[in-house]
Amino acid sequence: DGPLPKFAGLYATSWALMHQETSHGVTWHEMKSGIDKGDILTQRLFDIAPRETAFTLNVKAYEAGIESFTELVAAIESDSLQPRPQNLAEQTYFGKYDRPPAAATLDWSQSAVKLMAMANALQFGGYANPLALPKLSANGRLYAVSNAKVGEPTTAVPSTIQAQDEISLTVATAKDEIILSGLQTLDGTAVSPAELNLQTGDLLPSLDAEAFAALTTLNDTIVRQEGYWLRRLSQMAPVALPYADHSNAAVGQQYETATMPVPTAVQPLLTNDNSFLTAAFAAYLARLSGTNSFDIGLNPQWLAVDEFAAYFATQIPFRVKLDSTATITDALAGLQTDLQTMQQKRKTFNRDLFLRQPDLEPLRSKLDQALLPVLLQSADSAADFTPMVGSELTMLLTLDQTSVTWVYDTAVYQPEIIAAMQTQFATLLNSIANDGSRSLAETAILSQAEIQQLLVDWNDTEMAYDTVVCIHQLIEVQAEKRPHDIAVVYEDQQISYQQLNGRANQMARYLRHLGVGPDTIVGVFMERSIEMVVALLGIHKAGGAYLPLDPTYPKDRIAFMVEDTATPVLLTQKRLIASLPPHQAQVVRLDADWELIAEQ
Secondary structure (H helix, E strand, C coil): CCCCCCCEECCHHHHHHHCCCCEEEEEEECCCCCCCCCCEEEEEEEECCCCCCHHHHHHHHHHHHHHHHHHHHHHHHCCCCCCECCCHHHCCEECCCCCCHHHHECCCCCEHHHHHHHHHHCCCCCCCCCCCCCEEEECCEEEECCEEEECCCCCCCCCEEEEECCCEEEEECCECEEEEECCEECCCCECCHHHHCCCCCCECCCCCHHHHHHHHHHHHHHHHHHHHHHHHHHCCCECCCCCCCCCCCCCCCCEEEEEEECCHHHHHHCCCCCHHHHHHHHHHHHHHHCCCEEEEEEECHHHCCHHHCCCECCCEEEEEECCCCCEHHHHHHHHHHHHHHHHHHHCCCECCHHHHCHHHHHHHHHCCCCCCCEEEEECCCCCCCCCCCCCCEEEEECCCCCEEEEEEECCCCCHHHHHHHHHHHHHHHHHHHHCCCCEHHHCCCCCHHHHHHHHHHCCCCCCCCCCCCCHHHHHHHHHHHCCCCEEEEECCEEEEHHHHHHHHHHHHHHHHHCCCCCCCEEEEECCCCHHHHHHHHHHHHHCCEEEECCCCCCHHHHHHHHHHHCCCEEEECHHHHHHCCCCCCEEEECCCCHHHHCCC
């Protein structure tokens, strides 16, 4: 989609607009070694309109490509192709990782025409934007700009606010005013210029030459991993912890802290970058959740983007992947290697990525919140730490690794639960230090006291009871003692002990009428319901035995069970009749036949 030899490479339409070209084109060429260097077969050129955007220019290129392809095919068929070599001395090339300088920050020292050209070049009409968003800084935040046009000539200092209203913001540049509209925060929230509390005559922040160059260099490094981050962000899988209680509506309103000492036995294993504790905590989460692949949030000290924190994410997802067959030592070493790769290669991503990529739209609301419920956060100290909105459990990692502090949402975790989890984590750390040759599944996380409680104390449930009384007789006792108390609840239905016992008696008499008695097997082919409980008690009262036939069982299995037991009676529901296998039994539909049953 470029007029070769000019604008070879990727995103040719955007680069043509940024270079303020007046014409563009598409080129069909031979494929040879070297990108876009083959002989030209046919080419179609067209004008660039004054307010052209990347989207509209791409549409023109697409249409020109279709039209010129017809000419190409005709020339091939008539053997009239006349390939011509490119003048590679005139080639301009833009690679996959080329980006506008300073992450597309509007540079007021440039002319309004040039800034408008960049803004138009980065408008992709709602489709994925692979480059950047034009942006300005105000009140310590970045705002994306959707539209720009050249205003009146001005002699004001560049970056001076000339005018503003509910829709647009007019700013002085090196030459002419530029009128900006369609402002958004990087999470996609529309912002009126009037909301920014700016005054006419104020100067918008500008990057000095050193910061401009530093941001350009840093961005050039960050964008090389953008494909990786697109995949990671679109495939995040939060860890599900069994202790987390999400039934409380007050989630996110109150946080507490709990500090635990790091066992002295693991002190020799600690690393300056906190990678050991991070890996060990990830292993603990894997053991607790029973999952070997999940994501947790990281806010590590090595990101080092403080000066440009408005541009780049300071919180990143980290995929925990563990080999369940590996020793715990090898598993932790693997996680530490993954963390090192994150630090040295993956680093972070642009904060405007969520707004540029439609596939990441569900994450936009989390731009300034916790991406994931469990987070590991680097902090100077726990004293002045503020939890991220949306976080449920954060482990603070400080340079002093003699202790770690957990910050937790009190609506999700109770203090005693956090205390138990910290005891388990400490047990795991000691187990790692004492014997790293075991697998994670074999590495202890329960203390001896917890094992005693779990296996012995909680199982000490023996108590004396009448071993002669049957279940239906116990129900009869309850029907006498508290007839109106609720006995069975199913979804929005419920019945009392008196009602349950009465219906079971009617069911029993009806079954006796059908010949059910001791040693008679009665098939129960029913969905879970109050009717099913009535059926089971009725069979007991009639003296028979019930055969559970779950409708979700495979049909062959149900057919075998019915044939093998030769059950003479099948209890079911009207909607399940068609699902019954061939049989010789009498069928009773508890729902459709209840009036007849109730006569007993």
